[in-house]
Structure formats: structure tokens, C-alpha cells
Amino acid sequence: MRSLDDMAHEAKDKKAAIGPDIDLDTYSLESAMHADVKNLKTIPEEDIERMTLTGLDVSEEGRAGTYLQKDATAVHSGSNIDGLEIIPIKKALAELDWVRDYYWKLASVDTDKYTARVRLDLQDGYVIRVLPGKKVTLPAQACLYLEKEGFNQNVHNLIIAEEGSELHIISGCASASHVTRGLHAGVSEFYVKKNAKLSFTMIHHWAEDVVVRPRSVAIVEKGGLFLSNYISMKPVKSIQMYPTIYLVGKGAVARSYSLLVGSPGSELDVGGRIYLQAKETRAEIISRAITNGGNIMSRGDIIGEVSGVRGHLECHGLILNGGIMQAIPELKGLVDGVELSHEAAVGKIAQDEILYLMSRGLTEEEATATIVRGFLSVDIPGLPAPLKAEIDQAVELSQKDVM
């Protein structure tokens, strides 16, 4: 059998199935080592500001634990709660045997050059695990920070919700304000075990010339719930991701929500794919995208493999100030009795809605902002209040750029 490293070597130049191809050699793999950060409050103010935008709370009040990585270095890692483990993956691989049971077990190293890169040049990443039956209601936070200009950050994350547990994670990715160019490649593997509930909210806040290639795979067992939210509303050069979720146990549920804003020069190719492989599984993929001069491709794919499963896909796109918006919803039913539906709409803001609000006293700009805000505020069931607040804040901040 070929080793994973061999496979990765062979896939080193393999282009991704979709999205613009990136020349990896134009990015640097050398970063300065960063010192440990014992107290998050000692981080320079301008960095804190950027990290906060992606949901990191440096006070750690109201957070179950934190993982912070700067460039290649895990600078802070720890849980504040019994039964919740937060460990840098390199340390975990060196010290904990069980990690091998999850590492590269869902994602394939030879998917494309980005997964190969993460395999061959792993810098770090986080392992977050919540123990069986443990319900952690405060969100755990993680932030992957790009501080060096032109750097290629390669991370690998493992998220494990053991049987009957509950965990909410807010995972931010941001670049320092002086960074204009960079490449972030990340592999994430999610394990939602029997009757566990995991929510994962990812907020991206990059810069104009940053390229982002996340590669995520999740598996949800019997009675499990996986809620995956993705928010990217800031300029970025190119994001391409198509995370996949397998619902393998009876009654497993997955919901995926994405909120996207495409600024001029940004190319977002964001989708979600869910396989319904067991009885009574349910899937929902909802996306709201606004292009403000950017290029957005909103994909979704639900595959029903067992009779009686249900799935719904919704891509709504708004073209605000030029740009291109494409919605590509796909559904596949492989047996009788699957119930899959989709709803896609691409358009502009309805004039009659603007006029209606103006007749209540708003100016045209205020009316437009109000409608945009409404468009982006989807009710996400099952999300704890602090995470709702983070999403609301991201939507609020995006208003300024959009208008």
C-alpha cells in the first residue's frame, strides 16, 4: 500500500477540481517563529482588532477555550472546561495515540495540491474534542492568523464531538492589517458521533490579495446534528471551498448556512455537499450572497441515497453594484422515495421594497441598507446567542462595504 506521504507527493501539482489554479511556489513557507502568548490581552491592539472581527474574544470571558495560531505557530491553546480538549495538532500527534484514528481518515491527501501541501508541509492546527455526554454551551474559539506577507499557511484541524456531547465552535481566519498577499490552505475533519450536537461557525476576514483553499469533510452518526456556518464578507482574492458532509447514522441532521459578500476583485466559489446515507437523515443548505462588483459562485449539492430522506437547498443571490452571481444547485436522488428540493434566485433589490421603506421616512441609501441587512439575516436555529451576536456583528460591519 502506498503511504499517505507518497500519495501526497504524487498529488503535489494536482489542480483542484474547481476554482482558479494557484501557483504555490509564489508563496513563502518560511515564517518567523512566534513566541507563546500566555495572556491574549497582551497581543498588539491592531492585531486584536482584526482577530475580534472574526469572533475571537481576547478576554476569554464567555468562551470555553481558545486556540490561536499565528502563521505557522500555535501561540495559545487551552480549554477552560473539564471534558473539553483543545490541543495543537502537532503536539497531539506526538503525544496522543487516539489522534491517529482521526487524522486523514475523512479527507484524502490526494484530493488536490492543497491537501497534498497540508500533508507535506503541515505547520499546525487544532484538535478540539468534547468528551462523551459533556455539553459545553459556551463557544470554544479558534483563530488562524496570517501575519507574514506572502506566507503560505497550512493547517490541519480535527474536531471531535463524542457520543451525546454538545459543542459550539467559532473559528476565525484573518490576516494582519499590513498583509496584502498570502495563501491559506486548511484541512478540517469533523466527527459528530451518536446523538452529539456540533455547531461550527467560521468567519473569514482576509485581505485583497489572499487566496484561501479550505478542504473540509464531516461525518455525522446516528441522531447527530452538525450545524456549519460560513461567513465571508470582506475582500479576498479567491476562496474556493466545497465542504462535504456524510450523514451515516439514522436520523442524522446537517444544516449549512453561508453568508457571502463579493467585493470588486474578489472571487468566491463556495458550496456545500451533503450525502444522505442513512434512514431519516435530513439536510439543509442555505446561502445568501451579495455581489458588490465581485464574482460569486454559490454551489450546493444534496445526494439522497436512502428512501425517505429529505433535503433542501436554497441559494439566493443579489447583485448590488455590478459583478457576477451564479447559483448552481444540484440534487441527486439515487432511490425511490427521496424528497429533495431547491430554490435559487438571482436578482437585484426590488425597487418597490426600497420605495416602501422610503415612504416610511428612510432615505434611498438607508432603505437599500435595510433590505441588504434583511437579506443577510437568516434565522439559524440551534445557534447559541453569543454566536448569533457574532454573526449579526459581521453582517452589520459588511453594510459599510456594501453601501
Added chain:
Amino acid sequence: MLLIEDLQVKIGNKKVLKRVNLEIRSGETHILFGPNGSGKTSLLMTIMGYPQYKVTGGKITFKGEDITYMTIDERARLGIGMSYQRPPSIQGLKTRRMVQICANNGVDVDSLAKEINFSDFLDRDINVGFSGGEIKRSELLQLMAQKPDFLLFDEPESGVDVENISLIGKTINRLLERDVHATRDKSKKQLTKERARMGLIITHTGFILDYLTADKGQVLYNGALACMGNPIEIFKQIKEVGYGECVRCVA
């Protein structure tokens, strides 16, 4: 207070209003009758300032200002507000927020909603999936928060059930400051004289007349207004002889 002179309005290439003259004085409420398609909604939308209603002639003056070519929001800020026949729905905009927008914030939305039996709808997206009768109450709630000086009502009672119709009727009456009662300092007559709120109400059913005494009524017919008079009398005539005859006999 509102003066419309020789108003002509087109939608696309279609002339909807040919020659409309109307004066509503401070404190007055008028009732507008007319058959389907006669241009009643068009007249209200033109007063509110909707750009698809193109004014091709004539003039609208409100509070002494020529508003003929003002934008909708300018008119709203000047004190004109409207309850729509078919308002659009807005995804993601909670009714609660909409009411705050109308009041320019600082309003007790819950107690206001209670008055119009609309508390259960505050956390729903505005007008999304609202039934015909619910839309009327939603529109009324917004006007209660907005408190315009001049209120335009486009069929506020059509499609409303018997219980809510009296609620709506009484609320409109109050909004138009027509429910005056003598106080220790002021007689009813005095209060009526001081009233500034103005209204223009479209009705087919005439139910609204059971709840408020309007000052005048008129019929929009063939693009012009006719037979100004006592609204109850006009409504009686329309019921007996129809719009055409009603207009003819007075003209």
C-alpha cells in the same frame, strides 16, 4: 393644506388621471369612491410620490410647499403617510424593526401592537405570508408609529373580518383625531377646530363610514373627481344607482 390642481398622471403610456382637482383642508378627512380601475390607488400613490406615476401636468401643494416633484422620503418627512392596498414583503426585516423605522426609533412597539391585535406578528418578516386582513393591521400599525399629519388609506377595511373591522375603524378614527371628547378646558367644537390631522380614505364597502364621520366624499370616475358631498349620501347613491348614474346626476 393639500391642494391638487389639474393633476394629470400617466403610468407608462396609459393616462390614469386626466384632470383631478382636490382640496383637503387642515383637520379634514375625505372619502374616495370609484369603480375598479378608476385610478383611486393611482391618485394616492401620486400624492405619496411613487415615480412610476408620472405627473404630466398640474400641481400638488402640501403645507404650502409644491411637492409635485419631491421624492417619496421627502414627502414622508413632510408628514405624508400611506396604508397600502398591496404592500411588498421584505425578507429578513422583522415587523418589529419596521415599526421602529416608521417611528424613527424610540417607540414602545409592543404596546402599540397590542392596541391593534398584532403582537403575534412582530417577530415575523414584514408582510411575508401575511393574510389580506393581517396586512391591513400591519399597515395600520406602521402608521400608528409614523404618525403622519396626512394619512392616505387604500381600502383599509377590505378583507378584514367582523371583529377586526371595528378595531381598525376605531383606530383609524383615533389616528385622524376624530374621536374627540370635550375636556374640562375645551369643548368638543373647540377641539375639532384645532385638529390638524388630515385623511383621504378609499373604500368600496363603506364599512369605514360606520366608525368615523368624514367631512366630504367624492367619486373618481373617468380620470376626474366628481360629486363632492356628504360621504354617506354619496355611498347611498352609489349603492342605489351605481357609479355612472351617481356621477351623472350630480354633474
